[in-house]
Amino acid sequence: xxxxxxxxxxxxxxxxxxxxxxxxxxxxxxxxxxxxxxxxxxxxxxxxxxxxxxxxxxxxxxxxxxxxxxxxxxxxxxxxxxxxxxxxxxxxxxxxxxxxxxxxxxxxxxxxxxxxxxxxxxxxxxxxxxxxxxxxxxxx
Amino acid sequence: xxxxxxxxxxxxxxxxxxxxxxxxxxxxxxxxxxxxxxxxxxxxxxxxxxxxxxxxxxxxxxxxxxxxxxxxxxxxxxxxxxxxxxxx
Numbered sequence: 001x002x003x004x005x006x007x008x009x010x011x012x013x014x015x016x017x018x019x020x021x022x023x024x025x026x027x028x029x030x031x032x033x034x035x036x037x038x039x040x041x042x043x044x045x046x047x048x049x050x051x052x053x054x055x056x057x058x059x060x061x062x063x064x065x066x067x068x069x070x071x072x073x074x075x076x077x078x079x080x081x082x083x084x085x086x087x088x089x090x091x092x093x094x095x096x097x098x099x100x101x102x103x104x105x106x107x108x109x110x111x112x113x114x115x116x117x118x119x120x121x122x123x124x125x126x127x128x129x130x131x132x133x134x135x136x137x138x139x140x
Numbered sequence: 141x142x143x144x145x146x147x148x149x150x151x152x153x154x155x156x157x158x159x160x161x162x163x164x165x166x167x168x169x170x171x172x173x174x175x176x177x178x179x180x181x182x183x184x185x186x187x188x189x190x191x192x193x194x195x196x197x198x199x200x201x202x203x204x205x206x207x208x209x210x211x212x213x214x215x216x217x218x219x220x221x222x223x224x225x226x227x228x
Contacts, residue, residue, distance in 0.1 A: 003204060003205065003206075004204075004205075005203055005204050006203045006204070006221070006222060006226075007152065007155065007156070007222055008222045008223075009159075009160070009163075010156065011152070011153075011156065013225060053170055053171045053173065054170075056171075057167055057170040057171055060163070060166055060167050060170060061167060064163055064167070070222070070223070073223065074222065077223050078223070
């Protein structure tokens with residue numbers, strides 16, 4: 001189970017909205033190397049991890065990724081909040097706005113919806129750990 | 141600075157710092173369960189975090205359900221959420 005903590009892992013206070021940047025940053029929410037994939041990757045892989053200590057790391061890192069997910073969503077939210085439909089359209093945000101307005105929805109910057117195929121869970125510790133290294137290498 | 145002298149922003153910044161230390165040392169200890177120096181580090185920052193979380197809840201409202209202590213008003217869902225700039 002999980003408990004929520006009512007703060008961000010690192011504070012976010014954006015003073016100047018910018019829908020153009022929001023559209024790019026959104027990829028870190030629901031894109032191929034985003035935090036949604038990262039959290040689901042670790043939290044799914046842990047069940048078949050034979051090494052108990054590594055299952056512990058997968059649990060705690062997967063949990064931390066959820067905190068990152070919340071920070072990215074907050075950035076996107078604050079970057080688009082309060083902008084008019086005209087301002088959003090001028091920033092190239094219309095294709096997103098037509099389906100989601102200023103709501104937070106997991107997609108890549110190019111509009112591709114989040115997909116569980118962004119990560120793997122094979123039931124084999126070595127295979128999964130290699131995937132983790134490849135994934136975190138992509139994020140760095 | 142003692143946490144009793146901190147304003148809300150300073151106390152929250154302190155909580156963010158000591159919590160980050162706790163999260164990271166937790167992940168290290170998961171695979172290094174015999175490292176006594178790391179456990180000392182954990183105990184030190186976990187204690188600072190507990191104290192700060194209680195102080196914050198008392199003055200500004202709870203950041204966790206475990207530190208909620210409602211009297212006549214349920215603050216948890218009424219004060220601003222982190223993405224709205226609450227506790228940020």
